[in-house]
Amino acid sequence: QSNNVEVEVEDKKLEDYDIGKPLGRGKFGRVYLARTKKEHFFVALKTLFKEQLRKDNMAHQLRREIEIQFRLQHKNILRLYDYFDDEHRIFLVLEYAPRGELYEKLKKVGRFDDMKAATYIRQMIAALKFCHENNVIHRDIKPENILLGYHGELKISDFGWSVHAPSQRRNTMCGTIDYLPPEIVLRQRYDHNVDIWCLGVLTYEFLCGRPPFESADMQTTYDHITHVKFSYPNYVSDLAKDFISKLLIFKPENRMQLIEAEKHDWIKQFAITEDDVNYR
Numbered sequence: 001q002s003n004n005v006e007v008e009v010e011d012k013k014l015e016d017y018d019i020g021k022p023l024g025r026g027k028f029g030r031v032y033l034a035r036t037k038k039e040h041f042f043v044a045l046k047t048l049f050k051e052q053l054r055k056d057n058m059a060h061q062l063r064r065e066i067e068i069q070f071r072l073q074h075k076n077i078l079r080l081y082d083y084f085d086d087e088h089r090i091f092l093v094l095e096y097a098p099r100g101e102l103y104e105k106l107k108k109v110g111r112f113d114d115m116k117a118a119t120y121i122r123q124m125i126a127a128l129k130f131c132h133e134n135n136v137i138h139r140d141i142k143p144e145n146i147l148l149g150y151h152g153e154l155k156i157s158d159f160g161w162s163v164h165a166p167s168q169r170r171n172t173m174c175g176t177i178d179y180l181p182p183e184i185v186l187r188q189r190y191d192h193n194v195d196i197w198c199l200g201v202l203t204y205e206f207l208c209g210r211p212p213f214e215s216a217d218m219q220t221t222y223d224h225i226t227h228v229k230f231s232y233p234n235y236v237s238d239l240a241k242d243f244i245s246k247l248l249i250f251k252p253e254n255r256m257q258l259i260e261a262e263k264h265d266w267i268k269q270f271a272i273t274e275d276d277v278n279y280r
């Protein structure tokens with residue numbers, strides 16, 4: 001007969017961790033470097049105040065972030081290992097990204113060259129393909145949501161805005177509108193192609209140090225987005241322009257799909273893959 005082995009999965013709790021230095025502040029709470037007492041495994045501990053979440057009506061969004069990030073396991077998607085709560089706070093046990101925030105790097109150097117940008121974009125394509133295969137739209141791709149792993153590899157995070165495709169955004173937007181595609185600005189139905197548009201905006205920002213539709217006031221930004229009105233600085237290579245112009249297309253169904261994007265010459269010529277790096 002089968003000997004039913006009781007697998008004892010102990011739920012992690014706050015006392016299972018040594019709390020280290022604060023890594024910074026997230027949208028809804030502080031983030032600390034932490035380490036499991038038993039395995040000495042480093043994690044990022046994100047603390048969220050229940051009162052704050054309730055006031056900002058963000059509990060459903062947090063539930064969705066937990067459900068999605070807990071399930072999606074991919075090397076370019078920041079892992080959510082566990083979550084638990086106490087009387088006033090919710091704790092997310094997230095993957096620690098040792099090389100920090102990508103937008104810090106971008107701000108420090110101003111803009112990336114073709115090789116750096118294409119290497120990051122190739123990893124973003126892999127992560128988005130995985131999300132879309134799992135019927136998840138991220139909807140909030142931007143440099144602020146990208147962290148860097150031990151080897152400098154890209155890790156997207158912050159699935160707070162992600163949903164299952166297709167959907168209609170309910171919550172009001174917070175933060176920058178630079179990354180919004182026309183169909184969301186015009187409050188129409190949208191699908192996974194919103195992430196393709198954001199990939200174009202992200203590529204442009206990597207190469208130029210600012211997003212393509214950025215302007216002094218929101219109304220002008222809206223108009224530039226809905227008319228797809230943008231121009232390239234003269235240092236942007238022809239291959240990069242060709243790549244971006246196939247993503248920033250008004251009609252969602254006319255945008256280049258991820259399987260074509262990963263085979264585009266700009267990626268093939270400039271992206272550095274692991275095989276290029278690992279010596280035979």
Ligand SMILES: CC(C)NC(=O)[C@H]1CCC[C@H]1Nc1nc(Nc2ccc(C(=O)N(C)C3CCN(C)CC3)cc2)ncc1C(F)(F)F
Nearest residue numbers: 023024025026031044094095096097098100144145157158
């Ligand atoms: C995606 C989301 C929108 N972003 C966030 O949540 C942010 C909000 C706070 C920090 C970050 N969250 C995370 N950060 C890390 N690693 C990390 C971050 C910053 C540094 C760093 O450069 N400093 C401390 C430097 C050290 C030097 N001084 C000068 C500046 C700060 C080094 C490593 N791993 C996991 C997370 C996560 F996501 F799991 F919580």
